[in-house]
Amino acid sequence: MSNLLNISSSPHVRDKSSTKSIMWDVFLALMPAAIFGIYNFSVKPRDINAILLIVVCIATCVLTEYIWQKAMKLPLTVSDGSAAVTGLLLALNLSSTFPIWMAIIGSVFAIIIVKQLFGGLGQNFMNPALGARCFLMVSFAGQMTSFTYDGVTGATPLAQIKMGTGTPKLLDMFLGTTGGTIGETSVVALLIGAAYLVARKVISLRIPVTYIVTFAIFAILFGQHDIMYLAKELCGGGLILGAFFMATDYVTSPITPKGQIVFGIILGVLTGVFRIFGASAEGVSYAIIISNLLVPLIERVTIPVPFGKEGIKDGK
């Protein structure tokens, strides 16, 4: 009895995926959009601000999390990659000309106010990158909504459609050669990343598909009854970035399959309301953070029926 063996509760084997591998997958999936953004805003017009924003946001988020955890004597978890993903997402949600110092404030806000104050990874009720984006939006509205493309400051395609000031080309919007935030313009780059996440089973299509379909129905019903208009609404703004990369954030979306469908429908309706009836042409960020707040309620009413109890009341 001197040589006792290791014991533990079953199961004794574990899947290979980990929080770290998932975060790395998300980071990788955002790369096509990030690289296109760098090409679109830093290579073509020779302006390093966009690439600088990406680097600074990631670095600030990681460093902020590290310092906070050190100061609070918490276990260090920066290596899990979640802070890096937050930083990258925030940068992709900023205008290419956004001042660096403001981006630093946004990154610190995302990590400390939205994430760490609520208990860190897994405990935040709002997507940190989007929380920070909305914070920056109300604090620095001018800089957040000033978009420059090819050296010319002008309205984004969505704003042009809304104001009736121009007719952006659908192909440009699909490829991403338009104005907008660093990561949102190229639908094709975002879809490549989304396909990777779906293939790796990091995300399911429940939220993005219900979100986009609901929004499309809403836009056709209450917007312009035109297929080109609809196509541009789908390709424009942050819809694709939001639907595949931010609405699907595990922590702030429902965990129940039915809840994810409900969540997608709410997102679609809210985005439609904000875009079509609101003052701004955009609505994805606000739609997502408001829906984030509804997650506990959605989960409450969408607990699945256990195996074998279908059609049985109270399980008796």
Next chain:
Amino acid sequence: MSEATFRGGVHPYEGKELSSDLPIKTVMPTGEMVFPMGQHIGAPATPIVAKGDKVLVGQKIGEASGFISANICSSVSGTVKAVEPRMLLNGSKATCVVVENDGQYTGIEGLGEDRDYTKLSNDEIRDIVKEAGVVGMGGAGFPTNVKLAPKEPDKIDYILVNGAECEPYLTSDYRQMLECPEEIVGGLKVILKLFDKAKGLICIEDNKPEAIAKMEKMVQNENRIEVKVLKTKYPQGGERTLISAATGRKIYSAKLPADAGCIVDNISTVIAIYRAVCKCTPLITRVMTLTGDAFEKPVNVNVRIGCCHADLVAEGGGFKQEPAKIISGGPMMGFAMFDLNVPVTKTSSSILAMTTDEVALNEPTPCIRCGRCVSACPGNLVPQKMAQAVSHNDYDTFVSLNGMECYECGSCTYACPAKRPLTQLFKQARQHVAAQRRKK
């Protein structure tokens, strides 16, 4: 047609190639044999021998002590050395009959003789199964004679022979399907005699094509027996998932398979029924898989129940490397052993010796609510929320989230990227709630 399966589940590394092609080797023990009186679900048997008594192979040494209980028979001949508490696999001490094996294997009268089951009445068959101490050998150890006596025998439509063997590494059922298929069919025919209207389904996962071919050939002229091919997925061999995949019927915790018109017996159990009824041999042996990357030469062995786990290690060529963890049963639901000096029981399906302890290597990290536990759960539960409730000691919420429907298959824990010990929490919570309910 797509293969029968269920929603949820996981695909762990199978590891069956280590031992799947190795024929079953019979192992004869020497020295002391230890027979725990509680090797089944229900009341432990009462010892009916005393120190100094001579016993023979097949002789009853423990008498079932209630409706849900089972007889224990000696697997060797020799002298009773002691009737005393001994350490068992789970670390508890319980009454055991200890027999010094004389190595003669002298059997009781009539042991191993042929018997024609068609000349027996249904009640006689049930009595024989009861006398032989047959219990479910897939792991639960439920007395088989009780299973074979449902309240409404006319409502049994299916006898399911569970050959899914969905636990990774285990190959004992697979080898038995290849090596003694006639005993499986024989045992199933005995059960079918008890239930005139029932149909026999031999359920096998599609990762065992040779076993499927073999069993299909065996039953081609049997009009009441069919082979049902199931998709390979853990926990396909769970009672509820098996019934649902094979018949489309569903049961939950408060229901028995019989409520869905089914009786489920594992391959080894069906063979035990055949031997008890047709060969006058009580349950005294079982097939085990000695496997895992720590074994020099993994092997399938036919052992005498009551022998010591530690003595079996040599049959697998010893350990080539110090095992970090030894499991009795499969890696998903098996029991981690603290010591090998414990006896083999009716439900011991394997010794799985692994050089790495994946549990110790993976520190739990915060839950990121990824929902993989929800997708993996075959019971359609929400493990993430259940675990949160348990960690707050909120057992009411645990119950309202249908926590008592969990059967601890381990799929959620396997799938969890944050490596959280979900199943462990549910085991504790279920025991706690069950204890509270008993108090009331």
